[in-house]
Amino acid sequence: MGLVVQKFGGTSVADAVKIRAAARRAIQAHEQGNRVLVVVSARGHTTDELIDLAKEIHERPPSREMDMLLSTGEQISVALMAMAIHAEGVPAISFTGAQIGIVTDSYHTKARIRNISTERMEQALAEGKIVIVAGFQGVDEHYNITTLGRGGSDTTAVALAAVLGADACEIYTDVDGVYTTDPRIVKDARKIDRISFDEMLELASLGAGVMHSRSIEFAKKFGVPIHVRHSGRPDAGSWIVAEGDARRLGARVTGAALAKDEARITLTGVPDKPGVVRTVFGKIAQANLVVDMIVQNVATDGQTEVSFTVASDDLEDTLKVAKEAAKAVGATGVTHDAEVSKVSVVGLGMRTHTGVATTMFHALASAGINIEMITTSEIKISVLVKENVAKQALQLVHQAFELDVPGNDRPLESLPEWTATLALRNSPARPIATTADGNSTGGMEDLVVSGVELDDTQARITLLDVPDRPGYAAKVFDAIAEADVFVDMIVQNVSATGRTHLSFTVPREQLETARAAAGKAVGAENVRVEPKIAKLSVLGVGMRTHTGVATRMFGALADANINITLINTSEVRINVVTDFAAGEAGLRCLIAAFDLTAD
Numbered sequence: 001m002g003l004v005v006q007k008f009g010g011t012s013v014a015d016a017v018k019i020r021a022a023a024r025r026a027i028q029a030h031e032q033g034n035r036v037l038v039v040v041s042a043r044g045h046t047t048d049e050l051i052d053l054a055k056e057i058h059e060r061p062p063s064r065e066m067d068m069l070l071s072t073g074e075q076i077s078v079a080l081m082a083m084a085i086h087a088e089g090v091p092a093i094s095f096t097g098a099q100i101g102i103v104t105d106s107y108h109t110k111a112r113i114r115n116i117s118t119e120r121m122e123q124a125l126a127e128g129k130i131v132i133v134a135g136f137q138g139v140d141e142h143y144n145i146t147t148l149g150r151g152g153s154d155t156t157a158v159a160l161a162a163v164l165g166a167d168a169c170e171i172y173t174d175v176d177g178v179y180t181t182d183p184r185i186v187k188d189a190r191k192i193d194r195i196s197f198d199e200m201l202e203l204a205s206l207g208a209g210v211m212h213s214r215s216i217e218f219a220k221k222f223g224v225p226i227h228v229r230h231s232g233r234p235d236a237g238s239w240i241v242a243e244g245d246a247r248r249l250g251a252r253v254t255g256a257a258l259a260k261d262e263a264r265i266t267l268t269g270v271p272d273k274p275g276v277v278r279t280v281f282g283k284i285a286q287a288n289l290v291v292d293m294i295v296q297n298v299a300t301d302g303q304t305e306v307s308f309t310v311a312s313d314d315l316e317d318t319l320k321v322a323k324e325a326a327k328a329v330g331a332t333g334v335t336h337d338a339e340v341s342k343v344s345v346v347g348l349g350m351r352t353h354t355g356v357a358t359t360m361f362h363a364l365a366s367a368g369i370n371i372e373m374i375t376t377s378e379i380k381i382s383v384l385v386k387e388n389v390a391k392q393a394l395q396l397v398h399q400a401f402e403l404d405v406p407g408n409d410r411p412l413e414s415l416p417e418w419t420a421t422l423a424l425r426n427s428p429a430r431p432i433a434t435t436a437d438g439n440s441t442g443g444m445e446d447l448v449v450s451g452v453e454l455d456d457t458q459a460r461i462t463l464l465d466v467p468d469r470p471g472y473a474a475k476v477f478d479a480i481a482e483a484d485v486f487v488d489m490i491v492q493n494v495s496a497t498g499r500t501h502l503s504f505t506v507p508r509e510q511l512e513t514a515r516a517a518a519g520k521a522v523g524a525e526n527v528r529v530e531p532k533i534a535k536l537s538v539l540g541v542g543m544r545t546h547t548g549v550a551t552r553m554f555g556a557l558a559d560a561n562i563n564i565t566l567i568n569t570s571e572v573r574i575n576v577v578t579d580f581a582a583g584e585a586g587l588r589c590l591i592a593a594f595d596l597t598a599d
């Protein structure tokens, strides 16, 4: 007998009619001979309304009480859903997160699941009941109610699918699948039939609100296929699956995303020496703040700038910590911008295609949109732009990659030889902490690092003092793409003075071609090269949301007295560039720091 987990989002259970329709979906799966577990969200805008109400009463409500309040939204839904199933004459039973033992840590409003005991659910399922579980909530070891963060019902559903060994997790929502970008913002967005876990992880964490990004971490770690479907239509939906099963797109980019409410913080005049970023991000991790888009470019005159973004809501708390950190490391100042947004493109095809960056930068330059910061990973490029042009930027980028054109899929080309070292290794995830044991799974959301990597085949090019104005990056990467050079990391920090540096890495054998092309575009006198660099990476799942991983990486390198010259981060890896000579030692200390064994 199969086991199916179905999750219904807020709009899919907004009123009695919709609850009945959702109930019928569950009953249908039950009648087909499956054991069925249903996860539900709070109805409609209940969670938003509860937050507004709390804020009317207290400007900064205590987070424990916030969780007590927010968890009620889902409790209403489970009871109603169970009643709707009973009304059809089918046995059903509802549970809160606490009742089925979804145990989390104690970080209220953003708790992580530690373990889930399956006993009570399995018993009810064995009795032939449809089991209804409240999404988004759990309980800590002291029986305090916790919630998992906005959108967290997806994570409950995939986690339950994982512990119960479900065949698939069906996500029923108000859109008929995963689109190339948010169809509410770009009306030409198209549905994607199949997308890989890594692409979805990046898209979700970069702003694609259709899935809670932590749910994709679970799906990848535990190999749970996800089927996203419209709750009111019979359409085929989208599958989120392992890379080998995902569509092999010849297209360079699979999707684009916008994170609108971002804030940027920059530490200026940061001394260029080992240990500095460890101190900065260690303090931020201690405060359990999730930073994103960490960018550090090469130093001039012994000083550099370190920038990162956080969700706007976290700006105030993060600024406090950043100021302390600046003092601790001897930085000269802290600046911030509360009105920025992040626009990103994601695609496995990027690993093998040149010219992705130039297409993106061109699209933005064509509308005079300035790029404030750039960071890349193997499968994504993110840029920071002013919030008031962010939607336009997303539309332009979506169009530039022809994501609105149906059927632009082509078979994936084979990897050129020199990109082989850049390809992500598909090694199985190796949990650092505990994993499944019998009926319960310990530390389910603990950090999983699957490996560390040294790539010492690349060279670095830095364009010094580039003007901070629209079109510059497009001009540079046009020339690079024209010369058919494969660009790996691109890093541009925010400009404090109207000028900034732009760095990127290329295969060493293409350095001279790249240097000549860049020189032609911006003047040879502005081009600095470092022919031999070492790129060290930590690979895994959920690198960004686990605030500690960057700190552990930076700390291990600092302990070995290794200086970091470039940083960029993504959901599936953190990359740093160091001196070539430090590569081997760096790799060894990362293997030790992450408790891995050398191959």
Ligand code: ADP
Residues within 6 Å of the ligand: 008, 009, 010, 011, 012, 041, 151, 172, 173, 174, 175, 177, 178, 179, 180, 181, 182, 183, 184, 207, 208, 209, 210, 211, 255
């Ligand atoms: P639910 O309440 O069912 O969890 P959400 O509102 O959390 O639903 O997620 C569905 C919404 O996500 C869609 O209505 C859509 O506007 C938005 N969205 C953002 N990015 C995407 C994307 N790439 N594909 C599909 N929907 C997206």
Ligand code: ASP
Residues within 6 Å of the ligand: 009, 010, 041, 042, 047, 048, 073, 135, 136, 149, 150, 151, 152, 153, 154
């Ligand atoms: N009700 C919660 C929210 O609105 C959880 C969810 O819908 O996934 O964020």
Ligand code: MG
Residues within 6 Å of the ligand: 009, 151, 154, 209, 210, 211, 212
């Ligand atoms: Mg949602």
